Amino acid sequence: xxxxxAFQDVAKRYPGGKIALENVSLTLARGEMAFLTGHxxxxxxxxxxxxxxxxxxxxxQVVINGIDLARVPRRQIPxxxxxxxxxxxxxxxxxxxxxxxxxxxxxVIRGIAHRDIARRVRAxxxxxxxLSHERxxxxxxxxxxxxxxxIARAVVDRPYLLLADExxxxxxPALSADIMRLxxxxxxxxxxxxxxxxxxxxxxxxxxxxxALDHGHLDGQLAHESTGA
Amino acid sequence: MATSRHRSRRAxxxxxxxxxxxxxxxxxxRCSLESLGRLHRRxxxxxxTTLVIGIALALPTGLYIVAKNLDTLSSSWHxxxxxxxxxxxxxxxxxxxxxxxxxxxxDDIEQTHFISAAQGxxxxxxxxxxxxxxxxxxxxxxxxxxxxxPRASMPAAAVSELVERLGRNTSVERAEMDQAWLRRLTAILxxxxxxxxxxxxxxxxxVLFIVGNTIRLDIENRREEIEVMKLLGATDAFxxxxxxxxxxxxxxxxxxxxxVVLGGCYIALGGPLATLTASYNGxxxxxxxxxxxxxxxxxxxxxxxxxxxxxxxxxxLAAIEPx
Numbered sequence: 001x002x003x004x005x006a007f008q009d010v011a012k013r014y015p016g017g018k019i020a021l022e023n024v025s026l027t028l029a030r031g032e033m034a035f036l037t038g039h040x041x042x043x044x045x046x047x048x049x050x051x052x053x054x055x056x057x058x059x060x061q062v063v064i065n066g067i068d069l070a071r072v073p074r075r076q077i078p079x080x081x082x083x084x085x086x087x088x089x090x091x092x093x094x095x096x097x098x099x100x101x102x103x104x105x106x107x108v109i110r111g112i113a114h115r116d117i118a119r120r121v122r123a124x125x126x127x128x129x130x131l132s133h134e135r136x137x138x139x140x141x142x143x144x145x146x147x148x149x150x151i152a153r154a155v156v157d158r159p160y161l162l163l164a165d166e167x168x169x170x171x172x173p174a175l176s177a178d179i180m181r182l183x184x185x186x187x188x189x190x191x192x193x194x195x196x197x198x199x200x201x202x203x204x205x206x207x208x209x210x211x212a213l214d215h216g217h218l219d220g221q222l223a224h225e226s227t228g229a
Numbered sequence: 230m231a232t233s234r235h236r237s238r239r240a241x242x243x244x245x246x247x248x249x250x251x252x253x254x255x256x257x258x259r260c261s262l263e264s265l266g267r268l269h270r271r272x273x274x275x276x277x278t279t280l281v282i283g284i285a286l287a288l289p290t291g292l293y294i295v296a297k298n299l300d301t302l303s304s305s306w307h308x309x310x311x312x313x314x315x316x317x318x319x320x321x322x323x324x325x326x327x328x329x330x331x332x333x334x335x336d337d338i339e340q341t342h343f344i345s346a347a348q349g350x351x352x353x354x355x356x357x358x359x360x361x362x363x364x365x366x367x368x369x370x371x372x373x374x375x376x377x378x379p380r381a382s383m384p385a386a387a388v389s390e391l392v393e394r395l396g397r398n399t400s401v402e403r404a405e406m407d408q409a410w411l412r413r414l415t416a417i418l419x420x421x422x423x424x425x426x427x428x429x430x431x432x433x434x435x436v437l438f439i440v441g442n443t444i445r446l447d448i449e450n451r452r453e454e455i456e457v458m459k460l461l462g463a464t465d466a467f468x469x470x471x472x473x474x475x476x477x478x479x480x481x482x483x484x485x486x487x488x489v490v491l492g493g494c495y496i497a498l499g500g501p502l503a504t505l506t507a508s509y510n511g512x513x514x515x516x517x518x519x520x521x522x523x524x525x526x527x528x529x530x531x532x533x534x535x536x537x538x539x540x541x542x543x544x545x546l547a548a549i550e551p552x
Contacts, residue, residue: 052460054460054550054551054552078459078462078463078464078465078467079462079464080462081459081460081461081462082461082462083462084462086460086461088460092453092456092457092460094454094457096454105458105461106461106462108256109458109461109462109463109464109467110462111252111253111256113248113252114252114255153461
C-alpha cells in the first residue's frame with residue numbers, strides 16, 4: 001500500500017440535502033504533497049473532515065494509511081486522530097498555555113514520558129524556527145508565528161499525514177509564502193501533506209500537484225495533472 | 230488496527246510496565262495539580278462554590294453531633310431514673326427491708342434502697358426545719374419507701390412495665406415515676422437524629438447540583454479548548470480527567486471548610502457548654518466528631534464532589550464535537 005490517502009467514489013450529503021462531495025476518487029502517495037483547491041463551498045473542508053473522521057461519508061470508501069475509516073468505531077476515533085497532524089486556519093491554539101505546552105499537547109494526550117516530551121517539543125519548535133519563544137504565550141505572537149506554533153504542534157508527534165485547512169487564510173502574502181515554504185521543507189523530510197487552500201497563485205508557484213474541486217466534483221483535467229516540481 | 234499496532238510497538242519496546250505505571254501516576258498527579266491551579270486562577274467562583282458546599286455539609290454534620298450528644302445526655306438521665314415504691318402504712322420496717330432485698334435480686338432491677346418511715350421522718354426533720362410542726366402531729370405521717378433503680382439501658386417501655394408490676398405488689402401502696410417526659414424526650418431525640426439524616430440527604434443532593442453546575446459552566450467556558458483537544462485525538466477520559474479532579478478539589482475544600490465551621494461553632498458554644506457539663510459534676514461528657522467522623526466528612530465531601538462532576542461532565546462532553 002503506497003497511497004497514504006485513497007478516496008473511492010466518495011459522496012457526502014449533509015442532513016438537509018446539501019451535496020458537499022459527489023463521486024470523488026483520488027489518491028495521495030506516501031511522501032507526496034498536494035494542494036486541494038477550489039472556490040469556497042467546493043467541498044475542500046468536507047474532504048478534510050472525512051479524513052479527520054469529523055464527518056462520515058454518505059457513500060464510498062476512504063482509506064487512510066491502510067485503515068478503512070468505515071471500520072474505525074467512534075471509540076477508536078481519538079487513537080486514529082493521534083496519528084494525524086491537523087493544522088487550522090485560525091490556528092486553534094490554547095491561549096491559557098505557553099507555546100511549549102501548546103506544542104506538547106499531542107504528546108501529553110498520547111501519554112509520552114515527560115523527559116521525552118521536552119526533547120521532542122524543542123525539536124519541533126526548532127523546525128519552525130521558534131525555539132526561543134517556548135515560554136511565551138500565543139497571544140503575544142504574530143499571526144504567522146502562531147501558525148508556525150500550530151504547525152509545530154501538528155508535526156511534534158511525527159504524523160504519517162499532515163492535513164492543513166486554509167493554513168494561510170488569515171495571513172498576508174509574504175507570511176503565506178513563508179508558511180508554504182515551511183510545508184515544502186517538511187515534505188522534503190518525508191511527511192505526506194495535503195493542504196486545502198484557495199490561494200491559487202501561491203500554489204502554482206510551489207509546483208506541487210493540485211487537486212481541484214468544483215461544486216463537490218473533482219475537476220477532471222487538473223486531478224491527475226502534475227505541474228512538475 | 231494499524232493505530233494500535235503503532236502504539237504498542239512504540240510503548241512496548243522501550244517501556245516496562247512499572248515505568249508506564251509511574252508515568253500514568255505522574256500524569257494524574259500533574260493533572261490534579263493543574264486543576265487546583267485552575268481553581269486558584271478563578272478563585273472567586275471557586276471560593277463561592279466551596280463556601281456553599283462547606284455550609285451544606287456543616288449543617289447536617291452539626292445536627293448529627295447535637296443528636297449524638299443529646300443521646301448521651303438522655304442515657305445519663307436514663308440512669309438517674311428512680312422508681313419510688315410507697316409502702317402501705319401497715320408494713321413493718323423489717324418487712325419493708327426484706328422486700329427491698331428481694332426486689333434487688335430481680336433481673337430488671339439494678340439496686341434498691343429502703344428508707345423506713347422513721348428514717349424518712351428523721352431526714353425530713355433534719356432537712357426541712359419543720360421539726361416542731363411534725364412533733365405536733367404526734368404520729369409519723371410518712372410511709373416506708375423503697376427506691377428502685379432499674380437496670381441501666383432499659384428501654385422506656387420496659388421501665389413503665391416494671392413500674393406497673395411493682396405497683397401490683399400487695400405491700401406497695403403506690404409506685405411512682407414521672408416517665409411521660411422521658412418518652413417525649415426519646416421521641417424528640419429520634420426526630421432530631423432522623424432530621425439530621427434527611428437534611429443531610431437533601432443537602433448532599435444540593436452539593437451534587439452545585440458542583441455539577443459549576444463544572445457545567447467551566448465546560449462551557451472551555452468549549453473551544455475541548456474541541457481542539459478532541460481534534461488532536463484526546464480521549465473522553467483524558468478530557469474528563471481535569472474536570473473530575475476539579476470536582477474532587479471542590480468536595481475536599483468544601484468539607485475542610487465544613488470542619489472549620491463546626492470547629493468555630495464548638496468554640497462559640499464552648500462557654501455555655503462548659504457551664505452545662507459542670508452542672509452534671511463532670512458525669513456528662515460532650516463528644517465532638519472525632520477523627521473518624523472528620524475523615525468521614527472529608528470522604529463524603531470528596532465523593533459528592535466527584536459524583537456531582539461525573540454526572541454533569543459525561544453528558545456535556547458528549548455534546549461537544551469538533552465541526
